[in-house]
Amino acid sequence: MPKRTDIKKIMIIGSGPIVIGQACEFDYSGTQACKALREEGYEVVLVNSNPATIMTDPEMAERVYLEPLTPELVAKIIEKERPQALLSTMGGQTALNLSVALADSGVLEKFGVELIGAKLEAIRKAEDREKFGRSMQKIGLDLVRGDYARDVEQAREVVGRIGLPVIIRPSFTLGGTGGGIADTPENFLEAAKRGLALSPISEILIEESVVGWKEYELEVMRDLKDNVVIICSIENFDPMGIHTGDSITVAPAQTLTDKEYQRMRDAALAVIREIGVETGGSNIQFAVHPETGRMVIIEMNPRVSRSSALASKATGFPIAKIAAKLSVGLTLDEIPNDITRKTPASFEPTIDYVVVKIPRFTFDKFPGTDDTLTVQMKSVGEVMAIGRTFKEALQKALRGLETNRYGLGADGREIAAPENLLAQLKRPNADRVFYIRQALLDGMEPERISELSKIDAWFIYQMKEIVEMEERLAKIRTSVGLTAEVLRAAKRMGFSDYQIGTLCGMEQLDVRRLRKSRGVQAVFKRVDTCGGEFEAHTPYLYSTYETEDESWPTRRRKVMILGSGPNRIGQGIEFDYCCVQAAFALREEGFESIMVNSNPETVSTDYDISDRLYFEPLTLEDVLNIVELEKPEGVIVQFGGQTPLKLAVPLAEQGVPIIGTSPASIDLAEDRERFGKLMLELGIAHPEYGIAYNLKQAQEIAARIGYPVLVRPSYVLGGQSMVIVYDDQSLIRYMKSAIDASLGKSILIDDYLEAAVEVDVDAISDGKLTVIGGIMQHIEEAGIHSGDSACVMPPHTLDAEILEQMRQVTRELARALEVKGLINIQFAVKDHKLYVLEVNPRASRTVPYVSKTIGISLAKLAAKVMIGRTLEELGFTKERKIKHISVKESVLPFIKFPNVDILLGPEMKSTGEVIGLGHDYGISYAKAQISAGNALPMEGSVAVSLADKDKTALLPGIRKLVKLGFRIYATQGTHESLKKNGVKSERVFKVGEGTPNIVDLINDNKISLLINTPMGEKSQYDAAAMRRGALTRGIPYVTTTSGAIAAIDGIEALKKGRLEVTSLQEYYA
């Protein structure tokens, strides 16, 4: 069927900020969709609130709206742009829900917008579990038994019928938020209550537990001619009961016979037809009983998903791109397979390798959190590895995870074997693979491990083979013993040189030399969708240890970009954005771009983005393999965050040409002592600091500087383990735990500039000229990690003199560090004095935000500078002045970590960010809050509970709230202070003072905004309960003074004016 000509303009909705459960996989799908539709000649209107995405680049769509993803604002955009169609399936659950809301409210009908991809009825059938259940019964598919409950009584009744254990899922929440398994009446009641509270429609599903069953997913595509194909099968290594986002998963399915696989395939075809997803991709999940083979269908997502991104990377079949083309009426046979070119997309990819995905967790950031894995997703990122066997792929993935492991153990970084090994095998947790290895080393039978963990014994046996090889290697103590045969066998099982070195008492580089001298070298194979049946035209490559290499490097001028690996807090999509911009820049400059990355969610690992893609772990060994093969003119390490930076010096030592700012400069900026010296030479002020190697030194330094101080291990990103210490006692505690956890060789102690204003500057330098990209004033005061604070561009309270000083210092530092590329400086302003807190001569997290704000891609320019262009040639010689005001707000994952206090501090905790754009500070701030899911109220009651030090500062703000018609509830101290100053408020009890107390008010939804600033280290149970209550009930909350002032400004602006929608193209015009 030819593509539709009745449609000219199509709206695509993105997924908003990165949150747990919705990450950059939707930037990948959205970007592909934009490209695919424009390739077919359609105009695209894109809406997303996340500035760090590639899809929101002004070049990606005719119109890009960085606006809040609410039905009201998207309706305004529809009214303004008049698209004929809305593609709802590319932006995750967010876009799907929003599309349904727009359809329900009649907006789509009113403006004649057709839903394409999935129709409303299909979305309903798939998402509404009752309808879904009926549909499945109709086509004869077996389902998990279960029923809905809307209150605790009903819940009791349902569980009475089904029997424990059961799984509880709240309706309409993201990534399974609030879900849980219950096996006793007590924890059932608790889980049911929590689920009912979290569900926006106060409904939970209670289901028969299939925990421990085998879990599978099929990625399915359908076109308008009803052709249906399966793109990929995925088998979860971890059984049912663990969210698939938190499971290790393997493609293709490993333990199904053809009979069983085809039965599943038939079911998937029947499901997509019955649900009625007309075009595009869907993800269908199944559970299979390991002993009887009983197969039940779990769920279906009528849209592209995290799994479809994984499946696309795993097979080379770009699901989102094809889905976008199908949505406008093309059929699978009309779309060519990009990789083979000669064959059509109407086929089922077959692969001749094994793909392993491992989630990356971040429990260390949320102390006190139970790290047991459940049906609620907790991971923040993932790594994918390709190998010719499961063993090879598993070990590659483990070292690609960048958790300081080099494979399945055997790397000298073993955690001590726990006494309760059996319990750890039974309990799903992030380290379980390592416990399995331990059990195997202890001689436990794989069947027994399988019994405990419910992980299929096939996988355990594969791991046993790895462990047997480890034992074999451990017996070899000389390089003579490391014969070519042994080395080859080990490498074929995915052992890294580091592991071999650890086991045989050698350095990894010595193993490398020995190995190469014995002719044991990695070769590269192509991902070709067809198992080698047809020639592959796209160099999408992975390493393995076989006999034949298919990389065939070109002789073009080429530059290699090292990506940022799996997402984690502190390092995510922002860096992928930069890497992709670098690839674009290289293409524009006629260079061949070579991308190396291991994160399947990203745009950078789309084989369309760079000329050559190596899907490899970002370790010294793996990167050297590629460098030696490709011999690039330069390697870019400054765009991928800490991952490639850590490799910069070791790579340079091996003679790898790092381009841009030298690794020595990067290193200098990270080394506090050397950097301190440089600052002294330049006469630039910075907070007093000291480096302590033991407690005594730490106490001396703290005494010299004076409390409060900021302490952290040196060489960390995202402020890991960074805290503000107010007294000696706390310092002793910190030092003890830091030394216990061997967080680093040294501890950095800085003067904490209380109540200072913090500022970030991003700039670019070509070695001669330095141009400011943007100056961002943080809204929260210094002491909150820059990644977690909101910020505004241009600065709204700093005077011209201080700003000029910052520019001057930026230029001086860029010169001193011989920056070629990007530089980020964090300043603090206190009592009109400027301090430099930190200098990063590399791409920072704020580069995409600044680029979107000023309309210039700094990362792209920086990449061009690195290959020798000057800023003058590139036409960027002056700081861009903007007329609009841009606010960035961070998005926090606290809802997923129930036992953690939600306060901000020097350690970064946010997963994502949003932008608010407008011509008024209050409006921009309000928009950013809406996008961050913290929409400011227009009326109602505000609960205020303030620390003494904040009471005066917030007085005018609270007065303003009263004037705006809000009712104020205040806890005793705050109430008295307000009273003294003539501001009317009602006193409310703290917890324990009586009822109703402030937590009761929150829990009864009587509060529409909570302002609570932390009161030092003590008190804190009821403050935490209060904040947690607000969070779970979706009540907007503010925990800093400056944040509260901004929020009040925002409310005022919202009450005065209307929210308007403006595209980036209009802002830049």
Next chain:
Amino acid sequence: MTRIKKQNKRAVLVIEDGRTFQGTSFGAEGEALGEVVFNTSMTGYQEIICDPSYNGQIVTMTYPHIGNTGVNPTDIESSKIQVAGFVVRENSGYHSNWRATGSLDEYLHQAGVVGIEDLDTRALTLHIREKGAMKGIISTVDFNYESLMNKLYKFPGLVGRDLVKNVTTEKSYLYGPGAEPENPAAYYIYTPGAPGELQNRPAGGNHGKHYVVAIDCGIKFNILRILSFFDCTVIVVPASYGSAEILSLNPDGLFISNGPGDPEGVPYVIETLREILQVQPELPVFGICLGIQLLGLAFGGKTFKLKFGHRGANHPVLDLATGKIEITTQNHGFAVAGSKDAQGAWQIDNCPDLEVTHINLNDQTIEGFRHKSRPVYCVQYHPESSAGPHDSWYLFQRFIRHIEEHKAALVGSAAGAASA
């Protein structure tokens, strides 16, 4: 489940153009000669090794982990392993599946079939793709290159050879309702359409609704299972049966099965078909795989050898009548010659009476044709799947429909004759 300790015994694969692959032995030890081909299906290795169409071939699986689910008594397509040799990247030392009763390694070992593992199967696949299917030898006993090349030189290969005689039944037998099963395992059927459980359809009782004669050139059990499922009693006859013998069975429909090798190696079946088509032009006929090639030749068409054949479970086939795509199981090295005429319409070369019904979208080869005026249909691919997708089961239903129409017409004409 026990785990086979790997012996790490050396094995070698040498291809007729001299390329050599070192590996490790699994399955039986010894030597195997055959045509080296590759199959890209990720599932169904047990069905594949038992498929008679692979007789005479050394099959390479492109998916690297083989043996994961072991073997079971029911996932078989004939009574024995048919491949001449089996090449995999890694034979699984352990199998896991609730239906498994043994390992692939033991299975091959007991059947005396030589396997080789631990070699770069992707390199081998790309080599075959570039150079075409070639003769090869696996050996675990002889590692002398000259000697192995000499053995290869003496091996006749597949072109023009009659391999059907190796796999066809010695005597005719009944299958389906009313028949006494010789091999009950052959009766396990997977229900088409809505997914269900594996079923054992017991024999006994009355005969089925229709009688189908199947010429066994190497018929896969799943064809019989499906015909039986649609209430046909099948009389499976040796490929050597002549037209008179077949017609004397008075079938409601004639089926020509899949099978190994070159269709020109079995001129006697082509002759039988020619005669039947002439004597009984109204008889519903359905052919699969070798069946289409034999019918093509019987109608005066030509066949040719593909460079490296189609073997896998993911090939897109376009149904020209409906415009719909089927994902198909494929296993053939030869194909019926066809082309597009000046108007862009597909035709079978030299056969104006035939109409092309199906095209392979990967390489635009003929995947199916029908007779323009008679109930004769055939496809190159495997609608019975096993291993592979079930997209094409409708073809069996179409065959049954033709049988029913044919029978109705016969009754009609008999009634007409009676009333006259």
